[in-house]
Amino acid sequence: MIQIPNVPDGDNIPQLCHQTLVVPTAVLVPAPHGATAAPHGIAMTIGGVPPPRPHCCVSPQALCSVSPQDLAVPNAGWSVAMREQFQHLLRRTADGSWRRIPSYRRGLDYLPEVVQMVVGPVTGPGPRHFLRNLDAEGAGFEYAIFLHSSGHHAQCLCQLGPYLEGHHGFAHGGAIATLIDTTVGACALAVAKTSVMTAKLNISYLVPMPVGAVVVADSRMERHEGRKIFLSCRVHDTKGDTLYAEATALFIQVENTKPPPAARP
Numbered sequence: 178m179i180q181i182p183n184v185p186d187g188d189n190i191p192q193l194c195h196q197t198l199v200v201p202t203a204v205l206v207p208a209p210h211g212a213t214a215a216p217h218g219i220a221m222t223i224g225g226v227p228p229p230r231p232h233c234c235v236s237p238q239a240l241c242s243v244s245p246q247d248l249a250v251p252n253a254g255w256s257v258a259m260r261e262q263f264q265h266l267l268r269r270t271a272d273g274s275w276r277r278i279p280s281y282r283r284g285l286d287y288l289p290e291v292v293q294m295v296v297g298p299v300t301g302p303g304p305r306h307f308l309r310n311l312d313a314e315g316a317g318f319e320y321a322i323f324l325h326s327s328g329h330h331a332q333c334l335c336q337l338g339p340y341l342e343g344h345h346g347f348a349h350g351g352a353i354a355t356l357i358d359t360t361v362g363a364c365a366l367a368v369a370k371t372s373v374m375t376a377k378l379n380i381s382y383l384v385p386m387p388v389g390a391v392v393v394a395d396s397r398m399e400r401h402e403g404r405k406i407f408l409s410c411r412v413h414d415t416k417g418d419t420l421y422a423e424a425t426a427l428f429i430q431v432e433n434t435k436p437p438p439a440a441r442p
C-alpha cells in the first residue's frame with residue numbers, strides 16, 4: 178500500500194484544461210505492481226494528483242497558456258527514478274553525441290523541430306501540444322526526448338501519470354501508443370528534416386505498464402526509402418529488465434502545402 182498524503186497548499190481540486198476534477202487527497206490505494214511513490218510526498222498512482230502548474234489555464238478562451246517555459250525538465254511531479262534517469266541521460270549530452278529536445282505547451286514560436294511538423298500555414302499561436310495539455314505536474318505525460326547526433330536514434334524518458342490509467346493501476350494502451358508515436362515521430366523528423374506524418378503504427382503490448390512507472394521509449398530509424406521512413410521502437414524500464422511494448426512505424430515525408438482543417442476552440 179502507498180499512503181497518499183495531502184497535496185501542498187491545501188489545494189485538493191486540481192484545475193485542468195476544460196475540466197475540474199475533485200480528487201481525494203488522503204486515501205489508501207493498492208500500489209500497482211512496480212509502482213513507486215514520487216518525491217515530496219506526491220503519489221504516482223490513482224487518487225493523488227499534484228497541484229496545477231503555475232500557468233494553469235482558467236478559461237475556455239485561453240485554452241492552455243502560450244508559455245515559453247521548457248517543460249522537458251524535472252518538476253515536483255517527477256519521481257526519484259525519473260530524476261535519476263534524466264540526469265543519466267543528460268550526462269550523455271556533455272560530449273555532443275546526444276541532445277535533449279526542449280518541449281513546450283504550444284511550441285511553434287520556440288521549437289524549430291515542431292515548426293517543421295506543421296502541414297500548411299500556421300496562424301495564431303499554433304497547435305496545442307497534446308502531451309503537454311494536462312496542466313498538473315505528474316498527472317499525465319512527464320517526459321524528455323533525447324536525440325542522437327546521427328539523427329537516427331531517439332530516446333524518450335517518460336513517467337506516465339495517474340490520469341493515463343486504463344485498467345486499474347496500469348497505463349492505458351492509447352497513452353502508450355502516444356508515447357511511441359511521439360518518440361518515433363521525433364526520430365522520423367530528425368531523419369526527414371521536413372514534415373512527417375504517421376502512416377502506420379504497429380504495436381505489440383507485452384507487459385502491463387504500471388501507472389507511475391518510469392520507462393524509456395527507444396526508437397531507431399531502420400530504413401529510409403524515398404519519402405518513406407521505417408522505424409522501430411522498444412519501450413522498457415530504465416534498467417532494461419522489462420520490455421513493455423515494441424513497435425514498428427512508417428512515417429511519410431510530406432510537403433508543407435496542405436492547409437490544415439480549421440481548429441476548433
Ligand SMILES: CCCCCCCC(=O)SCCNC(=O)CCNC(=O)[C@H](O)C(C)(C)COP(=O)(O)OP(=O)(O)OC[C@H]1O[C@@H](n2cnc3c(N)ncnc32)[C@H](O)[C@@H]1OP(=O)(O)O
Nearest residue numbers: 358359362363366373374375376377403404405427429431
Ligand atoms: C516531436 C513530435 C512528434 C509527433 C508525431 C505525431 C505524428 C502524428 O501523429 S501524425 C497524425 C496521424 N497521421 C495522419 O493523420 C496521417 C493521415 N494520412 C495521410 O495524411 C496520408 O495518407 C499520408 C501523408 C500518410 C500519405 O499520403 P501521401 O503523401 O499522399 O502518400 P502516398 O503518395 O499515398 O504514399 C507514399 C508512399 O507511402 C506508402 N504509404 C502511404 N501510406 C501508407 C500506409 N498507411 N501503409 C503502408 N504504406 C503507405 C504508399 O504506398 C507509397 O509508397 P510508394 O512510394 O512505394 O508507392
